[in-house]
Amino acid sequence: AQKKQLDFVVITHSATIDFWIPLVKGAQDAAAMINAFDPEVEITVRHTGPSLFNVAEQVNIMENVIQAGVHGIISTMPDPTAFDAPVQRALDAGIPVIATNADAGPDNPRMAYVGQSDFSAGQTLARNLIGLIGTSGKIAIGIEDLGHTSLQQRLAGVLDILDQTDIDYTILQTTADLTIGASMFETYLIGNADAKAIISVDANTQAHGVVIRNLGLEGKVISAGWDLVPTTLDNIRDGLTAFTIDQQPYVQGFYPVMALYLYHKYAIAPADMDSGAGVVNIDNIAEVLELAEKGYR
Amino acid sequence: MHLLNTLRSRREIGVLAALVVLCIFFTVVTNTFLTVPNILNILRQVSITGLIVMFMTMLVIGNDIDLSVGSNFATVGMIVALLFQNGTNIWLASLIGLIVGGLLGLANGLITVKAALPPFIVTLGTQMIYRGLALVISGGAPASVRLPAAFYNITGARTFWNLPVPALWFIGITILAAFLLHKTSYGFKVYATGGNEEAARLSGINTSRVRIINFVLVGMSAALAGIIQMAYLRGVTPTAGQGMELMAIASTVIGGTSMFGGVGTIGGAFIGAIFMGVVRNGLVLMGTNAYLIDLIIGAVLISAVWFSTFSTRERR
Amino acid sequence: MHLLNTLRSRREIGVLAALVVLCIFFTVVTNTFLTVPNILNILRQVSITGLIVMFMTMLVIGNDIDLSVGSNFATVGMIVALLFQNGTNIWLASLIGLIVGGLLGLANGLITVKAALPPFIVTLGTQMIYRGLALVISGGAPASVRLPAAFYNITGARTFWNLPVPALWFIGITILAAFLLHKTSYGFKVYATGGNEEAARLSGINTSRVRIINFVLVGMSAALAGIIQMAYLRGVTPTAGQGMELMAIASTVIGGTSMFGGVGTIGGAFIGAIFMGVVRNGLVLMGTNAYLIDLIIGAVLISAVWFSTFSTRERR
Amino acid sequence: MENNVLISYQSISKRFGGVQALQEVSFAVNRGQIHGLVGENGAGKSTLIKITGGIYIRDSGTILWEGNPIEVHSPLEAERYGISIVHQEIPLCNNLTVAQNVFLGKLITNRFGQPDWGLMEERTVEVFRQIGQDIDPRAKVGELSVALKQLTAIAQCLNRKSKFIIMDEPTSALTPGEVGTLFEVLRRLKAEGTTIMIVSHILSELMEITDRLTVLRNGQHVATMDTKDTSIDGIVHMMVGGITLPPPLDASSVKDEVVLRVRNLSQTRLRLKDINFDLRKQEILGIAGIQGAGRTELATTLFGVHQPSEGTIELEGRPVRIRSPRDAINLGLGYLTEDRRNLGVFWDMSVWQNMSSTIIDQLTNLRGVLDNNRIRETATGAIDQLQIKTPSIHQLIRYLSGGNQQKVLLARWLNARPKVLILDEPTRGVDVGAKAEIRRVIQELAQQGISVIVISSDLEELLAISHRVMVMANGSVKGEFLAKDVSTDEVMALAVQK
Numbered sequence A: 001a002q003k004k005q006l007d008f009v010v011i012t013h014s015a016t017i018d019f020w021i022p023l024v025k026g027a028q029d030a031a032a033m034i035n036a037f038d039p040e041v042e043i044t045v046r047h048t049g050p051s052l053f054n055v056a057e058q059v060n061i062m063e064n065v066i067q068a069g070v071h072g073i074i075s076t077m078p079d080p081t082a083f084d085a086p087v088q089r090a091l092d093a094g095i096p097v098i099a100t101n102a103d104a105g106p107d108n109p110r111m112a113y114v115g116q117s118d119f120s121a122g123q124t125l126a127r128n129l130i131g132l133i134g135t136s137g138k139i140a141i142g143i144e145d146l147g148h149t150s151l152q153q154r155l156a157g158v159l160d161i162l163d164q165t166d167i168d169y170t171i172l173q174t175t176a177d178l179t180i181g182a183s184m185f186e187t188y189l190i191g192n193a194d195a196k197a198i199i200s201v202d203a204n205t206q207a208h209g210v211v212i213r214n215l216g217l218e219g220k221v222i223s224a225g226w227d228l229v230p231t232t233l234d235n236i237r238d239g240l241t242a243f244t245i246d247q248q249p250y251v252q253g254f255y256p257v258m259a260l261y262l263y264h265k266y267a268i269a270p271a272d273m274d275s276g277a278g279v280v281n282i283d284n285i286a287e288v289l290e291l292a293e294k295g296y297r
Numbered sequence B, C: 001m002h003l004l005n006t007l008r009s010r011r012e013i014g015v016l017a018a019l020v021v022l023c024i025f026f027t028v029v030t031n032t033f034l035t036v037p038n039i040l041n042i043l044r045q046v047s048i049t050g051l052i053v054m055f056m057t058m059l060v061i062g063n064d065i066d067l068s069v070g071s072n073f074a075t076v077g078m079i080v081a082l083l084f085q086n087g088t089n090i091w092l093a094s095l096i097g098l099i100v101g102g103l104l105g106l107a108n109g110l111i112t113v114k115a116a117l118p119p120f121i122v123t124l125g126t127q128m129i130y131r132g133l134a135l136v137i138s139g140g141a142p143a144s145v146r147l148p149a150a151f152y153n154i155t156g157a158r159t160f161w162n163l164p165v166p167a168l169w170f171i172g173i174t175i176l177a178a179f180l181l182h183k184t185s186y187g188f189k190v191y192a193t194g195g196n197e198e199a200a201r202l203s204g205i206n207t208s209r210v211r212i213i214n215f216v217l218v219g220m221s222a223a224l225a226g227i228i229q230m231a232y233l234r235g236v237t238p239t240a241g242q243g244m245e246l247m248a249i250a251s252t253v254i255g256g257t258s259m260f261g262g263v264g265t266i267g268g269a270f271i272g273a274i275f276m277g278v279v280r281n282g283l284v285l286m287g288t289n290a291y292l293i294d295l296i297i298g299a300v301l302i303s304a305v306w307f308s309t310f311s312t313r314e315r316r
Numbered sequence D: 001m002e003n004n005v006l007i008s009y010q011s012i013s014k015r016f017g018g019v020q021a022l023q024e025v026s027f028a029v030n031r032g033q034i035h036g037l038v039g040e041n042g043a044g045k046s047t048l049i050k051i052t053g054g055i056y057i058r059d060s061g062t063i064l065w066e067g068n069p070i071e072v073h074s075p076l077e078a079e080r081y082g083i084s085i086v087h088q089e090i091p092l093c094n095n096l097t098v099a100q101n102v103f104l105g106k107l108i109t110n111r112f113g114q115p116d117w118g119l120m121e122e123r124t125v126e127v128f129r130q131i132g133q134d135i136d137p138r139a140k141v142g143e144l145s146v147a148l149k150q151l152t153a154i155a156q157c158l159n160r161k162s163k164f165i166i167m168d169e170p171t172s173a174l175t176p177g178e179v180g181t182l183f184e185v186l187r188r189l190k191a192e193g194t195t196i197m198i199v200s201h202i203l204s205e206l207m208e209i210t211d212r213l214t215v216l217r218n219g220q221h222v223a224t225m226d227t228k229d230t231s232i233d234g235i236v237h238m239m240v241g242g243i244t245l246p247p248p249l250d251a252s253s254v255k256d257e258v259v260l261r262v263r264n265l266s267q268t269r270l271r272l273k274d275i276n277f278d279l280r281k282q283e284i285l286g287i288a289g290i291q292g293a294g295r296t297e298l299a300t301t302l303f304g305v306h307q308p309s310e311g312t313i314e315l316e317g318r319p320v321r322i323r324s325p326r327d328a329i330n331l332g333l334g335y336l337t338e339d340r341r342n343l344g345v346f347w348d349m350s351v352w353q354n355m356s357s358t359i360i361d362q363l364t365n366l367r368g369v370l371d372n373n374r375i376r377e378t379a380t381g382a383i384d385q386l387q388i389k390t391p392s393i394h395q396l397i398r399y400l401s402g403g404n405q406q407k408v409l410l411a412r413w414l415n416a417r418p419k420v421l422i423l424d425e426p427t428r429g430v431d432v433g434a435k436a437e438i439r440r441v442i443q444e445l446a447q448q449g450i451s452v453i454v455i456s457s458d459l460e461e462l463l464a465i466s467h468r469v470m471v472m473a474n475g476s477v478k479g480e481f482l483a484k485d486v487s488t489d490e491v492m493a494l495a496v497q498k
């Protein structure tokens, strides 16, 4: 019999960074599993998006994708309202939409959201940090891009906990450029010899290692942050960075494809799912490194 | 009429031909490119930057440049959204937004002209300042708005047989700009100022005023774009519009405007604005790898500018 | 000697005075600014962009501009890191990286000069193309490297009484560039080309060659910066160096180089490069609100350029 | 008598850095007269004019306009008083058409406030007809010859119908015929009551057209007198303290050996047709013609700026292909441009740098490192030889007067030691003293074995300086004469041939 062709598209807000590799792999693995399991369908998964963070451009791309006529959209929605209209247009055109990784909130007509709650993940980081440095002292918090919704949410989660302690924090805008990021932390640590920790709410965490090593502050300053970037994992293994928060993006790709399949096959309504906040530290680093190698983490 | 008139010049013919070739290519390789909804889609997508391109073109013809439009765009969108959230009437808020946009442009113009500094550097500085403003007033958080229908309908909606309103604004502003640049003495003064500021001044043209007005106009167009974008997306992020200035300048130059001032048309600018939108749209429709899209756009940009200047290049 | 010589001109005096005022200010309001480790820190921090500023200055004096250096920087860093990861000897990999950087610069130069297109647009296009290259070859993933000590020691380390090696490279390249621009006939030709390309050509100067060599030099300096940066950070991200071109150009202009070509010095460029680093450093030491930093930097940038041109502004 | 004065300068002073451009200059211009302003290069003529036009602000002194002190801060204000100026440096918008330039800043608009180009184009044609030119009002000024650009600037000024017209060297790019027509227009304006002040380095012109003359020297006022009470020699004496013109040429020094042989040279785009001539060793060959004759085009084609579409060029008996100015220089050619402002000077560079651009590679030691001693020797040598007035070799050329700038550029080409030197309008805008010096230098060069081609619109000078003259019109050669055998009228007759 003729197989039913289902084209799904993953749209991310900065399609060219490798963060999405596990997410897309999760989606493709799910498609492969279904294709093997169900002889009646043939699912394809394609990944697209603006090359760098740009909400307006992402909306344009979503509109173009709707125009091209696909059978399901899995999209990050790093803006509370911008995606309302295009998602509605997709639904009107009979294309189901699931939000992944970054959510626009329940007012958006998307059918479901799969991903980490940025705010609670921020709280998780802060709680773990307090476990290491106590409830007082000075720290710096780096954020790549002021105004980026997810990052601001994570920051809010971190501050929510820190504001209940005596910890004195300074916020640094590190930009996505590691040189500037490293300079900012370096300058901060030179200016604040008594600082206890530096943290980042994004992949700029990888810059911590160099700074701590160059200033000879190994063991004196705690480093923590987000995402499983190779350099960050190396830093954890080398004892320069204490821990990093993993969003487990594999799940954020895998589950939406499953949900879209079930929607097309049995009209089962997709449901929300929390992809959790995995903490990676010296205890589980070996295992994570191995999985990251394979593209699952 | 104006458009037709200005199209006669050879510069636009080159890039118009390139645009046609591009459209034929996309029509052949995708089966969705040449459909009414997609054409409307492209028009809508280019309209936000396109609004700015018109006055950027006028500014560049006057031999200036503005790198701060993207920040201006975000700041104004943010101001209007926050005023509205705090209970200001949306029409009043928009008016204030337009005025603020004009004032930010005025600041660019005054510093550039009165302190005789290169506009590239001045507006690079104000790009950072205005972006900082957007961040400070918003605290870094995006703002969402639920606009009254009357306002939404004339800014962000799709009306009249699904025609996107932003595209109508774009076309309206294009006609307005074409009139101003090609049919009034103000437009003539812009060409004179950009062609040889010294000569224009010696013959009694107040070139400082022309240049400052140009900056105000481009500032107001960025503000208008910011307001329409805010309405269309029903909200605004303080990081909106980054890199927009470069795309606006690129469209301007693709449209045949000389970066050395004195030469260019609104008709060309219109084609230039559409051109960039068509490329982006077509590439996504083709399912091009995201890693390659910017690379291809960069190459197309250079080729398009080459095309648009080819016909007028001096032969020897 | 060269530096001292070039410092005599008034343009640099203005911005040097501004730099001194700024340093005094930061010394008073913070108690860590004027300490040896912090000064070394600033030197190290400005060194990466600073390397590029020197040749960007030469390029701008020749009346060109390069917006693609940040992408070139990332591409080369990435190529060297990946070659090394795949078993290539790091010295060979670095040599290849430098050559690639030079070739990317050569491409900019050839397109700009031979197709007679504005360098702003050409290098805006190649900025996207080279960034695309970095993304394609890396698959978007950052690469980390464990470099051999010998290589690390002469690129990224801190040696000789904790002196950061990147800063030594920066100073070395500054002296080299000063020599080339101010003491050789090549430098003379750069000034002539930037001052009046037609007249230079009629004097028998091969202006095309001068301009293309300038592009190659700035490309190679971006490559060198990319390699040193990769060594210092022990890795590289494909998104590195975004916006670097604008900071390099800003430093160039702060240092007294005219955006219209023909005027500028390496001594000034050196001060300009330091200036931007001091501002960033001082603001962070002061604990300035992150939301305000870019805003302040933008304002300081405009003021600094105003200072550096103030003394030479034409009186009437 | 007093109310006969339109404008009166009283103790005007102006200083630029170390240069006292004007020092307590006082004189008056009478209503309805043509007033000549003369002085050597750098005497302060343009400075005085720019002060009148609101471009520079004087340091001290008073300007009385119809008896009342006035302050002019901008060209616009000058315009309001009815002062209109043709500046020496011909600033025009090259991107605009002739009509647009003529009406620049003075647009005629219809009742909707829109520019009425049709009307303005008609008027432009009219104004040009007055000065004896047929013009396409829609031609882009950037594509016009230097002469037409100058006429456009003049047309712009005439079009304003001002009370007081100032022309700073309006004739420097014009041929005698054009100058004649222009003077007729000026006389008519005078008859209509317009006051005119005019600067020129061609004193015979001033003797012909002016009623009164003011002489400036080193920024100081020397004298103002009625033209009929003085003579060219008298003025020269006041300006520079007397000059000696070089002795007439001795044709016997010209060798038979042909250095440059041009055969059937054509350049389609530049409308050069079938040009043939020989240039002998130590010969000075003058090329005469009116604007548009194609003399500059011939010179730049020989110099490798353009490629000939047909024909051959032989240098010292060898056929050569000249692809670029670089090639030309290597083969021993030199070319001094007629367009000093745009194609000659490096404005932000010093005197020595401007002199050295053709030989910079020779002013280095082994590895391209500049040799400061040789640079200094070469530069000071040239300054002495050409008597260039500059405080030092490091002075920026922009601070030199026009004539001295011209001498610096001449030095640039002497330094290159060419076998064949083409000088395009070498004495344009140069004062009498410097003219004589440049003439002397040209003759010395020929004596030293260099062959020189001189293009000049000053026919008298051309005939005085050359061994032989070649007349061009419409891109082809119309005739060739020994200079001593021909009169200016005979040459002009050929030059205007269709």
Ligand SMILES: Nc1ncnc2c1ncn2[C@@H]1O[C@H](COP(=O)(O)OP(=O)(O)OP(=O)(O)O)[C@@H](O)[C@H]1O
Pocket: D016, D017, D019, D020, D021, D039, D040, D041, D042, D043, D044, D045, D046, D047, D048, D088, D398, D399, D400, D401, D402, D403, D404, D429, D431
């Ligand atoms: N903007 C300026 N800055 C510095 N010096 C200047 C400036 N303008 C003129 N000068 C100097 O003032 C003096 C008078 O110059 P001016 O141009 O008035 O001479 P001129 O009589 O018009 O000479 P020419 O016949 O060569 O045109 C010269 O020494 C000149 O170098």
Ligand SMILES: Nc1ncnc2c1ncn2[C@@H]1O[C@H](COP(=O)(O)OP(=O)(O)OP(=O)(O)O)[C@@H](O)[C@H]1O
Pocket: D143, D144, D145, D146, D147, D173, D269, D270, D289, D290, D291, D292, D293, D294, D295, D296, D297, D338, D457
């Ligand atoms: N770049 C150009 N493209 C096309 N035509 C040109 C160009 N430059 C000059 N011409 C034309 O070539 C002809 C000759 O130019 P030009 O008037 O400069 O000759 P000339 O004999 O050197 O005169 P003069 O030196 O007295 O101005 C003119 O008709 C001019 O319009």
Ligand SMILES: [Mg+2]
Pocket: D045, D046, D047, D088, D168, D402
């Ligand atoms: Mg003068």
Ligand SMILES: [Mg+2]
Pocket: D295, D296, D297, D338, D424
């Ligand atoms: Mg000529």
